[in-house]
Amino acid sequence: MKITSTTEDNARCEVADIFRRYGKEYRCRNGMTKKQHKVMAAIERCRTSDCGYHVDQCDNCGFTESHFNSCRDRHCPKCQAVSRHKWVEARLKDLLPVPYFHVVFTLPHSLNGITQYNKRLIYNLLMSSSSDTLLTFGRDPKWLGGEIEFYGILHTWGQTLWLHPHVHYVVAGGALTENGRWIEPKYSDKFLFPIHALSEVFRGKFIEGLKAAYYNSKLCVPENLGELNRADLFERWIDHLVSTDWVVYCKPPFSDPQKVVCYVGQYTHRVAISNRRIIGIPPCQDSCRMV
Numbered sequence: 410m411k412i413t414s415t416t417e418d419n420a421r422c423e424v425a426d427i428f429r430r431y432g433k434e435y436r437c438r439n440g441m442t443k444k445q446h447k448v449m450a451a452i453e454r455c456r457t458s459d460c461g462y463h464v465d466q467c468d469n470c471g472f473t474e475s476h477f478n479s480c481r482d483r484h485c486p487k488c489q490a491v492s493r494h495k496w497v498e499a500r501l502k503d504l505l506p507v508p509y510f511h512v513v514f515t516l517p518h519s520l521n522g523i524t525q526y527n528k529r530l531i532y533n534l535l536m537s538s539s540s541d542t543l544l545t546f547g548r549d550p551k552w553l554g555g556e557i558e559f560y561g562i563l564h565t566w567g568q569t570l571w572l573h574p575h576v577h578y579v580v581a582g583g584a585l586t587e588n589g590r591w592i593e594p595k596y597s598d599k600f601l602f603p604i605h606a607l608s609e610v611f612r613g614k615f616i617e618g619l620k621a622a623y624y625n626s627k628l629c630v631p632e633n634l635g636e637l638n639r640a641d642l643f644e645r646w647i648d649h650l651v652s653t654d655w656v657v658y659c660k661p662p663f664s665d666p667q668k669v670v671c672y673v674g675q676y677t678h679r680v681a682i683s684n685r686r687i688i689g690i691p692p693c694q695d696s697c698r699m700v
Contacts, residue, residue: 422687424486428453430690448484455480455487489678497674500579501667505558507593508582508662509669510601512559514539514611515575515656519649523637524574526629530622532563532574538614539576545610546602547584553592555584562676570681577673582662600659608657616650 428449436446454460460478467473479488516524516535524531540561547557558581567573580601583593594601622628623643630637637643662669 421684422690423684424682424687425452425455426690427687448482451480451482452485455482455485483678484680486680486683489680493674493678496677497671500560500670500674504666504670505581505583507666509666510580510582510662511660511669511673512543512578512580512601512607513575513656513658514542514578514607515573515658516615517650517653517655518573519653520574521572522631522634523628524572526631527622528565530627532565534615534618534622535574535576536561536563538618539578539611541614542607542611543578543580543602546607552602553584553594555586555590555592557581557584562673564676566681577676579669579673599661602659604657604659607659608655611657612651612655615655616647620647 432449432453436449441449456477456479458477460480462475462477464473464475479485481488483489483492514535516531520531540559543557543559547553547555559578561576561578563574563576565572565574582601583591585591619628637646
């Protein structure tokens with residue numbers, strides 16, 4: 410998503426510039442949570458005198474340079490690079506001398522209506538069902554027969570910024586048995602586990618958890634999907650989910666483990682609308698279009 414301006418009123422535009430120009434009016438016209446107010450205020454003040462400043466001095470020549478402090482809010486597009494670098498460096502230190510796979514579990518878009526009103530429940534269920542699926546295949550002697558090492562990153566939107574819940578996993582190519590023996594994948598040069606089988610097990614675990622939440626009255630059904638309050642129609646909707654292909658993707662191992670960590674690191678500490686996606690700020694709301 411980009412904001413295209415009819416005038417070139419800024420050589421370099423930022424989210425903070427939009428907040429400073431339109432934020433006050435927007436806050437007056439729209440209801441916002443306390444958290445949203447706090448985030449918007451932090452982004453507006455980031456790297457300005459409101460956040461104070463610090464002085465850097467060269468150890469050799471004594472040259473000094475002052476800079477305004479960052480807000481360090483995780484939603485700020487200017488405050489994530491350092492955190493992302495530290496995260497990648499920490500993950501690199503944990504790497505084993507084995508191939509690593511990048512596995513992605515994605516929810517079908519037909520779940521988006523429910524997801525919007527049950528984010529915590531759905532995202533927790535996505536993480537638990539996908540991680541349980543990996544553990545199940547890792548413990549299966551048919552594939553490995555031991556405990557596997559992995560970590561996952563939840564991502565809730567896609568490139569077009571529409572709701573697109575999916576999880577990126579970095580999975581070590583192998584498993585550790587109870588007696589401490591390391592087992593390598595049978596087809597380590599091609600894939601870790603068969604994706605169609607992963608998809609079926611993942612779908613089954615997720616739907617099982619979703620039905621449990623529904624029948625335990627933990628699932629919030631929005632008004633536009635009110636028919637799902639009837640158990641028979643809910644089961645019919647579940648049947649539709651079962652007949653849908655659930656996308657699971659597993660890339661072949663990268664040439665070296667460092668590359669897969671750096672690749673997945675791009676998905677961490679990232680905000681939806683970064684400064685680089687903004688190419689202009691229009692003089693009024695009517696002169697901008699979203700592309």
